[in-house]
Amino acid sequence: xxxxxxxxxxxxxxxxxxxxxxxxxxxxxxxxxxxxxxxxxxxxxxxxxxxxxxxxxxxxxxxxxxxxxxxxxxxxxxxxxxxxxxxxxxxxxxxxxxxxxxxxxxxxxxxxxxxxxxxxxxxxxxxxxxxxxxxxxxxxx
Amino acid sequence: xxxxxxxxxxxxxxxxxxxxxxxxxxxxxxxxxxxxxxxxxxxxxxxxxxxxxxxxxxxxxxxxxxxxxxxxxxxxxxxxxxxxxxxxxxxxxxxxxxxxxxxxxxxxxxxxxxxxxxxxxxxxxxxxxxxxxxxxxxxxxxxxxxxxx
Numbered sequence: 001x002x003x004x005x006x007x008x009x010x011x012x013x014x015x016x017x018x019x020x021x022x023x024x025x026x027x028x029x030x031x032x033x034x035x036x037x038x039x040x041x042x043x044x045x046x047x048x049x050x051x052x053x054x055x056x057x058x059x060x061x062x063x064x065x066x067x068x069x070x071x072x073x074x075x076x077x078x079x080x081x082x083x084x085x086x087x088x089x090x091x092x093x094x095x096x097x098x099x100x101x102x103x104x105x106x107x108x109x110x111x112x113x114x115x116x117x118x119x120x121x122x123x124x125x126x127x128x129x130x131x132x133x134x135x136x137x138x139x140x141x
Numbered sequence: 142x143x144x145x146x147x148x149x150x151x152x153x154x155x156x157x158x159x160x161x162x163x164x165x166x167x168x169x170x171x172x173x174x175x176x177x178x179x180x181x182x183x184x185x186x187x188x189x190x191x192x193x194x195x196x197x198x199x200x201x202x203x204x205x206x207x208x209x210x211x212x213x214x215x216x217x218x219x220x221x222x223x224x225x226x227x228x229x230x231x232x233x234x235x236x237x238x239x240x241x242x243x244x245x246x247x248x249x250x251x252x253x254x255x256x257x258x259x260x261x262x263x264x265x266x267x268x269x270x271x272x273x274x275x276x277x278x279x280x281x282x283x284x285x286x287x288x289x290x
């Protein structure tokens with residue numbers, strides 16, 4: 001009966017030692033400069049030991065020639081650039097808007113003329129053939 | 142917000158335009174007048190007529206000469222023929238819808254419409270209204286008081 005509490009106290013000290021070791025290891029890992037976590041936030045200047053290759057001398061060109069070949073997207077971009085250089089009258093939008101304006105103007109003139117005619121009485125009604133004649137406004141003299 | 146303001150302005154412009162156009166709106170009114178000879182006017186007397194004139198005065202003005210015969214049927218009108226004792230009906234179109242229209246028909250026994258040739262005359266006053274068609278009658282009788290020219 002007396003050994004049980006001692007055994008418990010040994011287990012508790014073992015756990016405490018384990019936790020202390022884990023904490024120490026974590027402190028070392030986080031605290032050392034070579035750790036990846038610190039390097040990510042580090043704004044120190046890059047080491048001179050690894051000289052950076054210039055862009056003109058970029059040797060990282062793909063060996064696969066097909067990757068350097070023009071893609072459809074390049075053709076589309078080039079075509080768009082060419083389209084941007086077109087004169088305004090060569091663009092379909094110009095003719096669409098111009099056509100719309102012309103059609104609208106013609107419709108406005110015809111509609112306005114018809115409306116004006118209608119507001120001014122419109123056409124006189126046909127003359128009854130049995131009448132002597134029809135005279136007055138709108139009638140032929 | 143912008144769109145609703147634009148629509149409000151557009152509606153106001155349309156309303157103003159409609160009101161402006163509406164104020165100038167005209168419509169035809171027709172006056173159908175039957176011309177006939179009075180009872181004592183014989184066929185022999187009617188046969189002497191060579192020319193008939195119509196004169197309108199009052200709310201509207203104008204003057205016309207009746208044709209010799211109907212262009213469609215060939216029936217004589219003036220000079221008088223088979224159309225005795227009813228010379229026929231004429232229609233007068235006008236934008237007037239108020240005031241009085243004074244119609245005078247003059248008949249001459251010569252082809253020149255001068256007072257010396259005045260033979261018969263008749264007249265009627267018709268009140269111009271908003272009605273589309275208004276009818277009236279003119280009775281021709283021999284006259285010594287002159288004709289409208």
